[in-house]
Amino acid sequence: MAQDPKAQAPKTQNKPRKEMPSTPLLDQLEDGPWPSFVTGLKRLATSEDKPYADMMKSLLGQLEHSYQTRTGYWKGGTVGVFGYGAGVIPRFSEVADKYPESKEFHTLRIQPPAGMHYRTETLRKLCDVWEEHGSGLIAFHGQSGDIMFQGTSTEQVQPAFDAFNEMGFDLGGAGAGIRTSMSCVGSARCEQSCYDEQRALRTIINGTLDDMHRPSLPYKFKFKFSGCANDCVNAIHRSDMAIIGTWRDDIKIDQEGIKAYLAQHGRQWMIDQVVTLCPTNAVSLKDDDTLTVDNHSCVRCMHCINVLTKALSPGDERGASILVGGKRTLKIGDLMGIMVVPFMRLESDEDFAALLDLATRMVDFFAENALDHERIGEMIERIGLVNFLEGLGLEIDPNMIAHPRTNSYVRTDGWEAEAEKWTQRKGPQAAE
Numbered sequence: 001m002a003q004d005p006k007a008q009a010p011k012t013q014n015k016p017r018k019e020m021p022s023t024p025l026l027d028q029l030e031d032g033p034w035p036s037f038v039t040g041l042k043r044l045a046t047s048e049d050k051p052y053a054d055m056m057k058s059l060l061g062q063l064e065h066s067y068q069t070r071t072g073y074w075k076g077g078t079v080g081v082f083g084y085g086a087g088v089i090p091r092f093s094e095v096a097d098k099y100p101e102s103k104e105f106h107t108l109r110i111q112p113p114a115g116m117h118y119r120t121e122t123l124r125k126l127c128d129v130w131e132e133h134g135s136g137l138i139a140f141h142g143q144s145g146d147i148m149f150q151g152t153s154t155e156q157v158q159p160a161f162d163a164f165n166e167m168g169f170d171l172g173g174a175g176a177g178i179r180t181s182m183s184c185v186g187s188a189r190c191e192q193s194c195y196d197e198q199r200a201l202r203t204i205i206n207g208t209l210d211d212m213h214r215p216s217l218p219y220k221f222k223f224k225f226s227g228c229a230n231d232c233v234n235a236i237h238r239s240d241m242a243i244i245g246t247w248r249d250d251i252k253i254d255q256e257g258i259k260a261y262l263a264q265h266g267r268q269w270m271i272d273q274v275v276t277l278c279p280t281n282a283v284s285l286k287d288d289d290t291l292t293v294d295n296h297s298c299v300r301c302m303h304c305i306n307v308l309t310k311a312l313s314p315g316d317e318r319g320a321s322i323l324v325g326g327k328r329t330l331k332i333g334d335l336m337g338i339m340v341v342p343f344m345r346l347e348s349d350e351d352f353a354a355l356l357d358l359a360t361r362m363v364d365f366f367a368e369n370a371l372d373h374e375r376i377g378e379m380i381e382r383i384g385l386v387n388f389l390e391g392l393g394l395e396i397d398p399n400m401i402a403h404p405r406t407n408s409y410v411r412t413d414g415w416e417a418e419a420e421k422w423t424q425r426k427g428p429q430a431a432e
């Protein structure tokens with residue numbers, strides 16, 4: 001007799017499922033107004049028709065155990081995919097006997113598209129792949145920009161990567177090499193963008209990809225791309241080489257737009273919110289209600305443009321500043337990037353080729369001169385900014401300072417000669 005197909009229950013329903021662990025400490029993290037990662041983990045753990053439900057229950061059990069004992073139980077190892085030396089973060093449990101379903105919980109770092117643009121269809125497919133090969137747990141995005149596919153077994157790493165690769169995605173960086181990069185949404189949608197960030201990202205990353213997939217540097221090296229000084233991707237303090245959009249002519253002012261702001265908010269608002277908050281006192285509001293900017297004093301911080309978006313915009317001569325050495329705490333504390341190229345035009349093929357040339361020279365210099373486990377910012381502190389700039393053949397400018405002077409007594413012998421040399425290099429206008 002033919003069986004009624006509706007009577008056939010899915011395989012997962014026949015299999016006895018693991019009990020949901022008791023998690024009193026984790027439950028406390030769900031209190032309060034903000035979304036909790038614990039709620040997300042529980043949702044995956046209670047998706048009884050999904051293959052990863054038991055793995056997530058086991059993970060919750062181990063996490064609760066960690067909170068109880070105040071100890072982490074993950075250790076690293078070596079897991080990878082064919083042809084790549086990085087991009088998978090291996091995690092093996094040290095308490096696998098207690099929580100066997102999550103004994104392996106590796107992460108795949110996948111490079112995002114420049115500017116983080118996805119079609120909904122692509123996002124759905126990414127989720128489907130991870131539901132099939134992993135835990136269903138995804139983080140958009142890690143600090144370096146990666147899509148973090150968290151939680152899979154050693155056996156499933158290669159099939160998961162193959163499926164992502166089939167969609168056109170590639171593994172990102174990990175370890176001592178070039179790391180995954182990110183750019184702000186930039187020229188695709190933002191009117192303040194000063195260069196094509198997506199193109200700059202792809203040019204540099206495609207040109208240095210070998211050092212990402214087969215890491216051989218002293219330590220990590222990150223590039224980040226922001227279209228203006230608002231720096232939406234934290235390039236100045238979270239990347240070794242930051243490419244930040246700027247302009248070198250005058251801020252564009254629409255006086256009719258200024259009048260509209262004055263009509264809406266009043267003169268005092270304009271003075272409080274724009275004029276007095278300019279860090280260099282470059283903005284003035286005249287008696288006749290026109291706004292002027294002393295462009296010589298402007299440091300391109302973006303504040304006035306952010307407040308008066310409909311009346312002010314960056315100038316027409318746009319490009320990028322290059323800063324080097326930003327990083328979080330390591331050997332010598334947090335560092336912001338040091339300006340090494342005040343302005344670089346980024347329009348033509350030649351401009352982008354010059355940017356890639358600078359990036360590869362920077363990486364080569366880092367590879368040859370940095371100590372093991374030393375970021376480029378720390379290397380510059382150790383060898384001196386002047387030596388770094390000379391090593392790269394970058395023009396030295398007195399405006400490049402690592403930090404303000406702390407001693408009011410300075411030796412001035414040799415200054416005249418140096419000032420003369422600088423004036424000759426820059427032309428007579430610089431001395432004015």
Ligand code: SF4
Nearest residue numbers: 278298299301302304
């Ligand atoms: Fe002042 Fe910043 Fe506006 Fe320049 S961009 S005028 S420094 S507020």
